[in-house]
Each structure stands twice: as structure tokens, then as C-alpha cells.
Amino acid sequence: MRSVHRNRWLVVGLVVGLLLGLVGASATAAPVTMVVGLSADPKALAPTDTDNDACPAFRIYSALTQSDENFGPAPDLARSWEVSEDSLTYTFHLHPNAKFHDGTPVTSEDVKFSILEVAAKRVNVANRALLPSIGSIDTPDAHTVVFHLNYPNPEFLNPYYGVGPRPTFIVKKADWEGTDFFTNPFTRSPIGSGPYKFVEWVKGSHIIVERWEDYWGEKPAVERIVFRIIIDPTSMALAFENDEVDWVPYTILMSEVSYLDGLPGKDAEFHGTPCSDSISLRFNLRREIFQDIAVRRAITYAINRDRIPDLVYFGGGIAATGQINRTAFTAPWHNPNIDQVPYDPEMAKTLLDAAGYPVLGDGWRFHITIKHSTFFPEDIQVAELVKADLAKVGIDARIVSLDYAAWIDQTFVNGDFDCNLSSLCSGPVPTAMGRFISTNAVPVAWANDMAFSSFEYDELHRRQSSEVDPLKRNEYLYRMQAILVEEQPMVHLIHRGSASAWNSGKFTAEPESFWKGGLGYFLMRMTGVKPV
Amino acid sequence: MPILDPGDGRASMWTYIVRRVLQAIPLVLLILIINFIILHLAPGDPVSFYVQGGTGVTEEFVAQMRTQFGLDKPLGVQLALFLRNAIRGDLGYSLYYQQSVIAVIGARMSVTFLLVGCSMAFAVVVGITLGVLSGRNPYSVIDRINTIVAVLGYSIPVFWFGQVLIIVFAVYLKLLPTGGIPIAAIGQGGIVAWCRSLALPTLALGVVQLALIARITRANMLEILGADYITTARAKGVSETTITFKHALRNAILPVLTVIGVDFGALLTGAMLTETVFNWPGLGRMMLDSLLRRDYPVLMGLLIVMSVGVVLLNLITDLLYAYFDPRIVYT
Numbered sequence: 122m123r124s125v126h127r128n129r130w131l132v133v134g135l136v137v138g139l140l141l142g143l144v145g146a147s148a149t150a151a152p153v154t155m156v157v158g159l160s161a162d163p164k165a166l167a168p169t170d171t172d173n174d175a176c177p178a179f180r181i182y183s184a185l186t187q188s189d190e191n192f193g194p195a196p197d198l199a200r201s202w203e204v205s206e207d208s209l210t211y212t213f214h215l216h217p218n219a220k221f222h223d224g225t226p227v228t229s230e231d232v233k234f235s236i237l238e239v240a241a242k243r244v245n246v247a248n249r250a251l252l253p254s255i256g257s258i259d260t261p262d263a264h265t266v267v268f269h270l271n272y273p274n275p276e277f278l279n280p281y282y283g284v285g286p287r288p289t290f291i292v293k294k295a296d297w298e299g300t301d302f303f304t305n306p307f308t309r310s311p312i313g314s315g316p317y318k319f320v321e322w323v324k325g326s327h328i329i330v331e332r333w334e335d336y337w338g339e340k341p342a343v344e345r346i347v348f349r350i351i352i353d354p355t356s357m358a359l360a361f362e363n364d365e366v367d368w369v370p371y372t373i374l375m376s377e378v379s380y381l382d383g384l385p386g387k388d389a390e391f392h393g394t395p396c397s398d399s400i401s402l403r404f405n406l407r408r409e410i411f412q413d414i415a416v417r418r419a420i421t422y423a424i425n426r427d428r429i430p431d432l433v434y435f436g437g438g439i440a441a442t443g444q445i446n447r448t449a450f451t452a453p454w455h456n457p458n459i460d461q462v463p464y465d466p467e468m469a470k471t472l473l474d475a476a477g478y479p480v481l482g483d484g485w486r487f488h489i490t491i492k493h494s495t496f497f498p499e500d501i502q503v504a505e506l507v508k509a510d511l512a513k514v515g516i517d518a519r520i521v522s523l524d525y526a527a528w529i530d531q532t533f534v535n536g537d538f539d540c541n542l543s544s545l546c547s548g549p550v551p552t553a554m555g556r557f558i559s560t561n562a563v564p565v566a567w568a569n570d571m572a573f574s575s576f577e578y579d580e581l582h583r584r585q586s587s588e589v590d591p592l593k594r595n596e597y598l599y600r601m602q603a604i605l606v607e608e609q610p611m612v613h614l615i616h617r618g619s620a621s622a623w624n625s626g627k628f629t630a631e632p633e634s635f636w637k638g639g640l641g642y643f644l645m646r647m648t649g650v651k652p653v
Numbered sequence: 654m655p656i657l658d659p660g661d662g663r664a665s666m667w668t669y670i671v672r673r674v675l676q677a678i679p680l681v682l683l684i685l686i687i688n689f690i691i692l693h694l695a696p697g698d699p700v701s702f703y704v705q706g707g708t709g710v711t712e713e714f715v716a717q718m719r720t721q722f723g724l725d726k727p728l729g730v731q732l733a734l735f736l737r738n739a740i741r742g743d744l745g746y747s748l749y750y751q752q753s754v755i756a757v758i759g760a761r762m763s764v765t766f767l768l769v770g771c772s773m774a775f776a777v778v779v780g781i782t783l784g785v786l787s788g789r790n791p792y793s794v795i796d797r798i799n800t801i802v803a804v805l806g807y808s809i810p811v812f813w814f815g816q817v818l819i820i821v822f823a824v825y826l827k828l829l830p831t832g833g834i835p836i837a838a839i840g841q842g843g844i845v846a847w848c849r850s851l852a853l854p855t856l857a858l859g860v861v862q863l864a865l866i867a868r869i870t871r872a873n874m875l876e877i878l879g880a881d882y883i884t885t886a887r888a889k890g891v892s893e894t895t896i897t898f899k900h901a902l903r904n905a906i907l908p909v910l911t912v913i914g915v916d917f918g919a920l921l922t923g924a925m926l927t928e929t930v931f932n933w934p935g936l937g938r939m940m941l942d943s944l945l946r947r948d949y950p951v952l953m954g955l956l957i958v959m960s961v962g963v964v965l966l967n968l969i970t971d972l973l974y975a976y977f978d979p980r981i982v983y984t
Binding site: 164304308320329349351353360362365525530531564 | 704715760761831839946
């Protein structure tokens with residue numbers, strides 16, 4: 122009798138406990154978590170050097186501006202700003218309630234320090250376009266920052282090349298002043314003023330950030346972001362298909378786009394990127410054979426560019442019309458009216474014969490090498506197609522595949538190449554065209570490897586760099602693009618996009634350009650991303 | 654096994670260990686020197702990877718970077734500085750991660766050892782089991798299965814097999830994750846999560862070793878089970894189980910030990926493909942990434958870890974030999 126009585130109470134206790142457990146479980150719902158796939162481990166979490174750094178870093182830090190859906194400046198840390206008539210003075214008004222994750226307020230001194238000291242010491246290419254234009258920065262009060270420029274900088278407010286997220290995250294001066302910026306522990310355990318706080322970084326595996334509940338701006342709906350580092354693109358696609366990754370910015374295999382897009386609750390698309398990649402075959406103009414424009418023009422005639430997009434990029438690209446890839450970023454200044462060199466192998470043969478390069482006894486006119494980097498997986502396929510086209514007109518092209526560092530060393534640094542095949546950024550702003558000015562023919566990665574030199578081109582670039590009238594500026598930019606086709610220092614092959622994937626069954630994005638346009642990766646806040 | 658000096662000209666175990674360690678020191682040094690030179694002579698350097706130019710990056714800035722990384726010094730000076738610091742326990746600073754090499758490697762060492770350990774344990778247990786069963790039942794169904802498994806296991810490329818495993822078990826059957834380690838901060842911790850994450854990479858990495866161990870065990874078992882002393886044991890009425898495990902396997906295992914010792918080292922150094930496919934943040938993948946980035950300090954640190962690891966594993970293998978076979982003595 123006593124044991125029955127005891128057992129009854131035991132059962133009651135178990136049932137109550139079970140009910141309490143269920144209630145407790147339902148009361149503590151899992152946070153809204155988005156998993157983002159990164160293709161490489163970031164180097165640091167600010168100041169940033171690479172795009173893989175910038176994606177998680179822009180969740181943690183603020184910048185003066187962010188990007189709106191049209192790649193224009195939108196408020197971030199700066200609530201508003203004014204520009205003087207002569208475009209030499211920019212006055213930014215900071216959010217009065219902005220603070221860092223440790224509760225200390227963000228002040229104008231932090232902004233000044235971040236731009237003049239921290240950004241200046243990093244190798245980020247975007248910094249190097251912005252900083253030379255800045256003469257001085259005044260901080261009349263804690264929430265006002267005044268920039269005095271050396272010359273009008275038409276890209277000063279640009280999110281990518283100006284005071285936006287790409288070049289200039291705002292760090293806390295007290296955490297960085299007097300430290301070595303390379304070894305400062307805040308590069309790995311950052312304290313910022315953005316909508317997300319840093320939680321954890323396991324190198325090679327993941328980074329976790331969580332929504333900061335005391336954020337001074339509009340809080341995002343996503344409460345937690347896990348950045349998973351997946352370097353193999355096939356593994357990335359499989360993880361996305363398996364619902365282990367919700368958003369893969371830029372690095373979805375092009376061959377997988379149509380398959381992934383067809384899965385229920387999944388979207389995948391080609392889109393332009395801020396870099397606006399343009400694939401080209403660049404001639405080493407130091408080599409005597411390529412100093413003859415007839416040879417360069419003949420090679421251009423020989424290459425059938427129209428077949429490359431479908432064969433290599435699965436539709437994620439078009440035959441190039443010039444150096445500038447027309448994307449949402451470059452559309453305002455892209456020149457659509459450049460006379461093209463058509464595919465005409467017979468004309469190529471005629472030009473080569475006239476230039477003094479007939480077919481010799483071994484069946485070839487001459488032999489060249491095409492160097493490329495294995496870092497970009499499609500480049501070898503493009504090189505093979507180019508090789509096949511050149512063979513038809515009697516040019517023997519040997520393909521040399523190199524790993525990234527060796528490729529940089531042999532081509533850009535040592536100038537030891539005949540033809541260099543790779544993509545180059547043609548955007549997002551005209552500053553990118555400065556790559557081809559003669560003074561940039563230096564032994565540095567991604568500089569003017571061709572040693573192209575044109576007085577007209579140099580002069581036009583100098584003028585457009587400080588021209589704030591968009592119509593006038595476009596005159597210069599259009600002509601610069603035409604020169605690159607007329608002078609033919611390279612064969613413009615393909616304008617390619619990138620591919621991103623989005624788990625539309627779990628999240629929506631407003632505007633869609635957040636992920637379809639590549640803006641959300643490192644230029645736009647996540648306030649428009651919401652769980653379904 | 655002799656622990657103290659047996660006094661008859663044979664070495665004690667500890668003397669043997671000390672001698673092997675001392676012999677290993679110049680070997681490891683030679684490995685480091687050769688690889689240091691090869692790495693630095695290869696085209697490209699960390700600055701090539703580190704400096705993302707385009708416009709406005711000057712030669713002076715690049716030179717400043719080279720000085721900062723110590724790359725402007727003569728190769729011999731760089732080597733001497735590296736060796737001096739390494740002897741003091743300072744492996745330098747990762748040029749990419751901007752952390753000490755010891756911190757960078759230390760953070761990822763455990764996951765590699767976990768993967769390699771599990772793969773080898775899987776290969777040893779399953780491989781020996783298959784080999785014993787095949788040896789006891791030659792040309793039977795189990796023996797033919799063993800042969801097929803061995804041939805396939807040895808021939809299949811790891812990266813292809815790994816992706817097939819992911820497609821079947823993760824994407825189609827949704828039984829296991831596609832890769833990566835469990836993330837405790839989002840509730841994925843615990844032994845079950847780790848077992849699930851380890852299952853596929855262990856299988857992919859261990860199948861080659863399994864094939865080799867199974868075949869060698871089978872061959873040795875066949876030979877030993879035909880020996881006279883086994884026939885005698887059977888005649889005396891000893892059970893087949895005792896014959897197999899007490900008399901035959903103990904002798905058959907010795908060549909397998911050699912394979913295990915050698916393969917452990919190969920696993921340690923060769924896990925980079927598996928770690929890449931399965932997104933496993935271990936030393937193998939770090940070596941590949943560091944090689945592409947020319948992160949010299951990390952590469953040299955990894956070489957130290959791996960060469961010391963291989964030397965230690967070979968030493969342990971030799972000691973195990975003496976454990977299993979009392980006829981083996983140290984000299």
C-alpha cells in the first residue's frame with residue numbers, strides 16, 4: 122500500500138517535471154541564426170585587408186557610410202553630412218548615441234584616428250585611393266568630423282572607395298593608439314560599434330557574432346550569424362544544398378547555379394560584383410614581338426570570345442566589349458559604343474603575314490607562353506580555348522599554370538611572361554582604371570603588368586580623378602576605355618559575374634540586391650534580412 | 654622486456670630510446686634546413702600574397718613590407734635566425750594570421766590528431782579483423798569481400814571518395830553533416846556531434862590504410878597458419894580461437910606494425926585532401942593554405958611538428974615490436 126502511494130507521487134512528479142521541461146524549452150526559443158559560407162579564413166577582423174575579412178568585420182564595426190541599394194552612400198555611423206560647394210570640405214554628423222560594444226561612446230576622435238592612423242597603415246587597395254585626397258581632419262566636437270580634401274575626390278562618399286565600409290572601419294582609439302596594428306589582439310577579438318558583437322573565432326572553422334541588444338541603430342532581425350569557412354567550392358555547394366549554409370556570397374560554383382536554383386526553397390543567381398571582373402589576355406609590351414600593334418590586333422582577331430561564356434562560365438558571363446565590365450556598379454560610366462574587333466581568323470593570318478610572321482617549317486609562325494594562376498579555377502579553361510584558337514592561325518601557345526604567389530612573382534613582379542591571363546577588377550569606381558597608367562608599371566602585384574604607356578590615357582586619368590561633374594568625367598572615362606581597345610595592349614575576353622546562393626526558404630532580403638547584387642557581403646547592413 | 658641494463662651487452666629500453674631521440678635531432682634539423690631553402694627559393698614570397706595592389710601601391714611600400722617580414726636579409730641569415738629562435742622555442746609569427754606560430758598551430762593540432770587517430774584506429778581494427786577472417790577462410794565469401802575492399806580502397810582517390818560519401822550520407826540520406834567540426838557555441842557540442850562529424854572523414858581517410866592492413870594481415874595469417882607449430886597445436890586439441898589469436902596473430906602482426914607506423918606518418922602529412930573536402934580545420938589544410946600564401950613561419954612550424962611526429966611514431970613502432978616479439982632485443 123505504501124509503495125503504491127509512493128509510486129503514484131513518483132509518477133506525478135515525473136509528469137510535472139516533463140511538463141515544466143517542455144514549457145521551459147518552448148520559452149527559450151533558439152535564436153534566429155543565419156549561416157554564411159566564407160571561402161577562406163579572414164586574415165584579421167579589422168583593420169581589414171581582404172574581402173573575406175570585410176564580410177564578418179562589417180557586422181561588428183561601423184563606418185561613416187554604408188551602401189544603399191544603388192551603390193550610393195547611405196547613413197551608418199554618420200547620420201547626415203554636408204559637402205561644400207567646391208567639394209573640398211565634407212562635414213559628417215555622427216549618431217549622438219553611437220557607442221562601442223563595451224559601452225564607451227563613439228567620438229569624432231575615434232573616426233579621425235581610424236582613418237588617418239589605422240586605415241593608412243593597411244595594404245587595402247581601397248585605402249590607397251581615398252587617403253591621398255585627405256588633407257586634414259578636424260573634430261570641432263565629439264560628434265562632428267570635418268574632412269578637408271587636397272583636391273575634389275568624386276569617390277569620397279563611395280561605399281567601396283570612399284568613407285564607406287570597404288576602406289575605413291571605425292575602431293576605438295584607446296584600444297589601438299600606440300599599438301602594433303599587426304599584432305594588436307583586437308584584430309582577432311574585435312570591439313566595434315556595429316549591430317553585432319564578436320563571440321568566437323575558431324581559425325579554419327567559423328566565426329560567430331551575435332546581435333548586440335544595445336545597438337544604437339536599427340537592430341537586425343537575425344540574432345546570430347555563423348560564418349563557416351569552407352574553402353572547397355564543391356563542399357560549399359553541398360553544404361548549401363544540405364541546409365547547413367544559408368547564404369553563399371560570390372563563391373558558388375558557376376556549374377552548380379542552375380541545379381541549386383532549381384531546389385525548393387533555394388535561390389542561386391549570377392550577378393555583378395563590385396570588382397566587376399573582366400578577363401583579359403595581356404601582352405608583355407616589353408617583348409619586341411608585342412610592340413607591333415598588328416601582332417596584337419591579329420591575336421585579337423584570332424580569338425573567338427563568343428563561345429567562352431557558355432563553355433566556361435555556364436552563362437555567367439558575356440564576351441567583353443572593352444576593359445570595363447558593365448555591372449550595376451560600373452553602368453554609370455561604362456562606354457557601350459566602342460568599335461569592336463570581330464572574330465576573323467583569316468584577317469588574323471593576313472595581318473600576321475603582313476607583319477613578317479609567316480608560317481615556318483615547323484608549322485608555326487612563332488611560339489608564346491600564356492601564364493595564369495591556378496587560384497582562379499576557370500582561367501585554365503579559358504587559356505585552353507585561346508590556345509586552340511591561336512593554333513588555327515599558326516601561333517603555338519604554351520600554357521603555364523602557376524600557383525598564386527609564383528604567378529604574381531613571375532608576371533607582375535619580374536615581368537617574365539609573354540601573355541598573362543587573368544581577371545582584373547574593372548570597378549566598382551573609375552579609380553580602377555588607374556591600373557593602366559604608365560606610372561603604375563611597377564613590379565607590384567596587380568599593377569600595370571603590360572607596361573602600357575599612353576600619354577593621353579595618363580592625362581585623362583589625372584583629369585577624371587578630380588572631376589566632380591559626372592558628364593565631364595564620363596567624357597574622359599569613355600575615351601580611356603576606347604584607348605584600351607584602340608591601342609590593344611590586351612585582348613578583352615570576358616566580362617564575368619559571380620554566383621551567390623540564398624536560402625529563400627528560411628530568409629528574405631529587402632532589397633534583393635543585398636544578396637543578388639553582392640552589396641550585402643561587405644557594404645550594406647542586414648536590417649532588410651528577415652526570417653521567413 | 655628488459656628495463657634495466659641486462660648486463661650482457663644488450664641495451665636497456667631507456668638507453669635505446671635516448672639513443673634514438675639523439676639520432677633524430679640531426680635528422681629533424683636536416684629536414685628543416687632543406688625545406689627552408691626549398692621554400693625560400695620557390696618563386697613568390699609572402700609579400701606577393703599579402704600586398705593586394707592595383708593602384709597606388711609603391712615599390713617602397715613593398716620593400717617596407719619585405720623588411721618588416723625579415724625577407725630582405727640574406728637567406729643564410731634568415732635560416733640562422735630561424736634555427737636560433739626555434740631552439741629557444743620561438744617559432745616566429747604567422748605572416749597571414751599575425752599571431753605566434755605556436756598559437757596558430759596549437760589551435761588546430763588537436764583536430765588533426767583526432768582525425769588521424771580515429772582513422773588509424775578504424776583502419777587497424779577493421780583491417781586486422783578482415784585480414785584474420787580472410788586468412789582463416791581463404792577463398793571464401795569473406796575473403797573475396799576483403800579482396801574487393803582492398804583493391805577499391807587502395808585505388809579510390811580520397812577526394813573523390815570523400816565527396817561521394819558526402820553526397821550519399823549527408824545530402825541524400827541526411828544522416829551526417831557535410832563537413833566541419835561541431836560548433837559548441839550554437840549547441841552542437843557533445844560526443845554524439847563529434848562522432849557524427851568524424852564519421853565520414855574517418856572513413857575517407859582510413860580506407861586506404863584499411864586496405865593495406867587487411868591484405869598484409871591476410872597474407873601473414875595464411876603463411877603462419879600453415880606453419881608446423883600451428884599444426885602441432887591443432888593436433889594437441891588447442892581451439893581455433895586460441896590458435897588464431899594467441900599463436901598466429903601475434904606473429905602475423907609484426908609486419909603490420911611496420912605498416913601502421915609508416916602509415917601513421919603518412920596520414921599525419923597526407924590529411925590535407927581529406928581536411929579540404931570535409932572542411933576540417935586541421936594541420937593538413939593549414940599546410941596547403943600556408944604553402945599557397947607562402948606563410949614561411951607557419952610552414953616551418955608545421956614541418957617541425959610533422960617531422961618530430963613521424964620520428965616519434967617510428968620509435969613507438971620499434972618499441973612495440975619488442976613488446977610483441979620477445980626475441981627482439983635492443984642494441
